[in-house]
């Protein structure tokens with residue numbers, strides 16, 4: 001996989017390579033959990049299609065002008081679309097003169113001739129963050145793609161895409177990546193020494209984009225540790241204490257979101273504005289710019305009203321929901337780790353740095369309590385996806401989080 005930047009994913013990368021060797025469909029849907037490398041694979045395919053230095057499945061060569069422009073994020077025939085703004089949605093754009101970074105602008109751009117005269121590629125990141133209207137606006141281009149044009153949609157959850165969109169796309173599935181590959185990526189990027197890489201690879205649970213985000217932000221690991229310790233501490237607390245702790249947890253989770261997704265690396269949309277930012281470094285493309293932890297849990301159409309419920313200032317509804325999604329994500333890890341520890345399966349623990357704390361807490365839990373909590377947290381994640389009130393969900397989970405020494 002020399003020209004590919006994708007880490008692991010032998011099946012998915014193999015499928016994409018085979019397409020480059022024979023025929024690439026006009027529309028592709030890359031599906032898989034957040035931060036496993038969908039966007040990176042999309043950019044590998046884009047580079048392959050726009051490569052002029054090699055042919056067939058020897059593409060991308062990573063050396064020709066086309067490859068270099070893709071690498072630097074300034075290829076005029078590579079169009080990127082990603083969620084943006086306070087609601088973190090992919091915007092549809094105005095009817096008449098749609099602004100860059102919107103679905104309508106993309107369809108207009110694709111109707112023009114390619115600048116370099118060859119292939120044209122559009123990559124839509126977090127495609128599940130298009131509402132139905134935006135998806136419909138893209139549908140016509142999917143149904144009748146302009147010549148030599150490939151549309152690549154990346155999505156965490158394809159159920160949020162219209163059936164008409166899904167049926168037009170060839171599907172490639174990605175899964176989690178083994179820890180060794182993630183460790184190697186962190187070493188190759190010179191982001192972490194060996195022990196740190198090993199720790200972060202486990203912590204990220206097979207999601208290279210998340211591991212990269214943690215490696216790039218020392219604050220993120222500290223904030224995560226704070227949250228995990230608070231959750232463990234709450235096992236011994238009363239109902240009242242837990243409800244008081246809810247807002248602090250949410251505020252810390254919001255700080256964690258900002259640490260993992262610094263504004264500077266927010267995806268820059270619009271082909272001509274891509275000189276810097278997300279697409280510039282392909283290996284990081286699964287990274288902070290929305291990949292890691294971007295759990296795709298934002299239902300389309302989430303409103304962006306302001307509130308002071310968490311984090312003080314003006315946190316939008318989408319940001320507060322996002323914080324709870326990130327909190328749920330690591331909370332599931334805590335429950336899972338507690339269950340591993342109570343079954344004496346410490347080799348499977350993800351958060352090895354907190355092993356002592358986990359063991360101390362697990363000792364007080366009723367058998368099966370952690371597993372029950374894990375099931376509840378998984379269900380809560382699904383509810384959050386379908387627009388449950390995040391704060392209410394958090395309160396319920398905190399009240400039902402096992403009590404140390406009390407049967408669940």
Ligand SMILES: [Zn+2]
Pocket residue numbers: 050051052053054060061062063064065066067068
């Ligand atoms: Zn090339």
